[in-house]
Amino acid sequence: MDLASLLDLIDSTIRLSTPLLFAALAGLYSERSGIFDISLEGKMLIAAFASASAAAVWGSVLLGLVFGILAAVGFSLVHGLASITYRGNQIVSGVAINFIAAGLTIILGQAWFGQGGRTPSLFGGGRFTAVELPFAEAVRDVPVIGPIYSGVLSGQTPLVYVAFAMVPLTWWVLFRTRFGLRLRAVGENPAAVDTAGISVTFLRYRAVIICGVLTGFAGAYLSTGQAAGFTRDMTAGKGYIALAALIFANWKPVPVMFACLLFGFLDAVSIRIQGVELPLVGEVSVQFVSALPYILTVILLAGFVGKATPPRAGGVPYVKER
Amino acid sequence: MSRPYAKLPAWIDYGLIPLINLVVAFLVAGLVVVAVGESPLQAAALMLRGAFGYAEGFGFTLYYATNFVFTGLAVAVAFHGGLFNIGGEGQAYVGGLGVAAVALSLGAVLPWWLNLPLAIALSFACGALWAFIPAYLQAKRGSHVVITTIMFNFIAAALMVYLLVGVLKPVGSMAPETRTFDAGGQLPKLRGLFELFGFNLGGAPLNVSVFVALLAAVLVYVLIWRTRLGYEIRTLGFSPRAARYAGMSETRVIVVTMMISGGLAGMMALNAVMGDQYRLAIDFPQGAGFVGIAVALMGRGHPAGIVPAAILFGMLYQGGAELAFDMPAISRDMIVIIQGLVILFAGALENMFRPGIGAAYQRVRFRTEEPAGANVGEAR
Structure with missing residues (x-):
């Protein structure tokens, strides 16, 4: 494998792990506060649809992003209402949101655009365009560093940089601010936080809203950054894979990034491996390759690589008085 | 608000509350039908006729x-x-x-x-x-x-x-x-x-x-x-x-x-x-x-x-x-929405109407059984 194809592989790894990273960090805030969230998938989907629709109608990708975030936060608040205020089953609520998002995107898309659930193709200002970092052209001819800088680091869409900037930011918020300390505490022992006079409900709602904002970014990236428009079920299980990355990374921000890069890498490899003759195995079937991320997720979750310790109060509604 | 939910008789728990949750789920689904520009009542009538109106x-x-x-x-x-x-x-x-x-x-x-x-x-x-x-x-x-x-x-x-x-x-x-x-x-x-x-x-x-x-x-x-x-x-x-x-x-x-x-x-x-x-x-x-x-x-x-x-x-x-x-405008995917709404209201939000129904039930019960004990419900 030469340098050019290696860089190409790294480049597509970064692109493919960006939505996973947004979604996994979104899940991180929610689950660290004690609210399990398997509705990352549905929120990404509705955000992808909302941002592609808004971008198609007004031709502005930023407006698209805003609508994507609003849609995802709206769904987050439903999840919060069910799991915080009404103390319902958080998994059931998540499943419900995933179904509603899957159906709603198609029905509304068909009613508004009449293209079988797709949104019109985006072009020009309706899409995020590549950002050229300074001196990218100038250093292109420098050996090794040049291609890496100008080919991989430069020329990504702005949301890619935002996603990777969110990793240190999340770390800082979680481990260096008062809000972060309380957020982690409410996921481990809400009664202690309550005793200290801090509202468990308000804290958890804030976590859930942050989760919505980040899944909004994830969805907007899918439909207006990576692709040029919304297509039916375009998340294709990415929300679940992000969740797996979160579990695999033990609910810690920096490991989350590496887990997402790993899953993104597998995705990038699987596109390239199709139809290639491998030693010992022979030609790899397309179906096996497409199932590979899910199979690996199961293997990773089975804990053959380390033990997952979820936030202790995760999934348990908080009852103030007994 | 944050108190544990009171125990209610079985006919409310297994009959009334699920029924109300289901009705709300269908009302919200009706809003989606309105949003795509169709009449929910007409849609419901067509649906019922299609499902029960003839033997096939x-x-x-x-x-x-x-x-x-x-x-x-x-x-x-x-x-x-x-x-x-x-x-x-x-x-x-x-x-x-x-x-x-x-x-x-x-x-x-x-x-x-x-x-x-x-x-x-x-x-x-x-x-x-x-x-x-x-x-x-x-x-x-x-x-x-x-x-x-x-x-x-x-x-x-x-x-x-x-x-x-x-x-x-x-x-x-x-x-x-x-x-x-x-x-x-x-x-x-x-x-x-x-x-x-x-x-x-x-x-x-x-x-x-x-x-x-x-x-x-x-x-x-x-x-x-x-x-x-x-x-x-x-x-x-x-x-x-x-x-x-x-x-x-x-x-x-x-x-x-x-x-x-x-x-x-x-x-x-x-x-x-x-x-x-x-x-x-x-x-x-x-x-x-x-x-x-x-x-x-x-x-x-x-x-x-x-x-x-x-x-x-x-x-x-x-x-x-x-x-x-x-x-x-209303394809099979409408069912997926209804399915999601039913899961949401009958599953995750099953407690939403419980405090209200519980309070109403207590009021009715105390009014009929012992008119003097109006505050007992509060003390429980």
Whole structure:
């Protein structure tokens, strides 16, 4: 494998792990506060649809992003209402949101655009365009560093940089601010936080809203950054894979990034491996390759690589008085 | 607000509250219909007419309901054990392999009534096998059964495409499906039975597996409430610590519960593959595995609730298909929204109206029984 194809592989790894990273960090805030969230998938989907629709109608990708975030936060608040205020089953609520998002995107898309659930193709200002970092052209001819800088680091869409900037930011918020300390505490022992006079409900709602904002970014990236428009079920299980990355990374921000890069890498490899003759195995079937991320997720979750310790109060509604 | 919920009489808990939740779910679905510019009342009328208005439509409704009884029971059995099996779709899909194995190999040799028990056994076994790995990993490695079963849905889809495109497809055929089963691999339709009563089912695919579904519902009731294993399952679901303290093997109960659940989902293939299509085709469950979640929640995990809930969703499927002819803006995907709303309001938000209903009930009760004790309700 030469340098050019290696860089190409790294480049597509970064692109493919960006939505996973947004979604996994979104899940991180929610689950660290004690609210399990398997509705990352549905929120990404509705955000992808909302941002592609808004971008198609007004031709502005930023407006698209805003609508994507609003849609995802709206769904987050439903999840919060069910799991915080009404103390319902958080998994059931998540499943419900995933179904509603899957159906709603198609029905509304068909009613508004009449293209079988797709949104019109985006072009020009309706899409995020590549950002050229300074001196990218100038250093292109420098050996090794040049291609890496100008080919991989430069020329990504702005949301890619935002996603990777969110990793240190999340770390800082979680481990260096008062809000972060309380957020982690409410996921481990809400009664202690309550005793200290801090509202468990308000804290958890804030976590859930942050989760919505980040899944909004994830969805907007899918439909207006990576692709040029919304297509039916375009998340294709990415929300679940992000969740797996979160579990695999033990609910810690920096490991989350590496887990997402790993899953993104597998995705990038699987596109390239199709139809290639491998030693010992022979030609790899397309179906096996497409199932590979899910199979690996199961293997990773089975804990053959380390033990997952979820936030202790995760999934348990908080009852103030007994 | 943050107090534990008061205990209410059974008719409110199992009758009134689920009914109100269901009504709210349908009201919200009506808003979606308004949003796409159609009349919800007209849509509901079209749907009801399509599902119950004539015998053939009713036959289709019961055919779909049969699918949902199987998958609803599957989800409910796991629920009683405190396990959330979202993998019904994949388990049903793989269950199709068991049905196809019997129908393809013995279809020309044995009559259908001998093949049916074999197909039941094999479809159950295939579905159970597909649930075994997530169950084992949950019990032994602590990996969450919700996520592993979701992953197994994706893996099942890939596996079945691989088998249907590469292995099971007859030579020279383009369509990714098996050959049509011989006569012994086809379950008889109930057309003749209904003609005795003067109904013409027409082309409705309602077949004998509806009786298998009803039998399964009875057996699930017996299993959960009348056997030792059922007691263990409910104990595990109620309190894993109590189950452990009582000396029950957590691993065994988790694995067995999930395998029964997966097996029931797998039996759904009887109805679709052996009862209707007579061949194993791509994506035959068509989301029935997921509908099972809504059906189980609406039926509150009890077979007596699951059967009517399955008929309701059968009505939505059949009526929805008819509706799509008259209102092209409302396609099958509308059902997915309704399904999600039912899961939301009957499942996750089941407590939303409880405090209000509870307070109203207390007020009514105290006013009629002891007019002086108006404050007692507050003190509880």
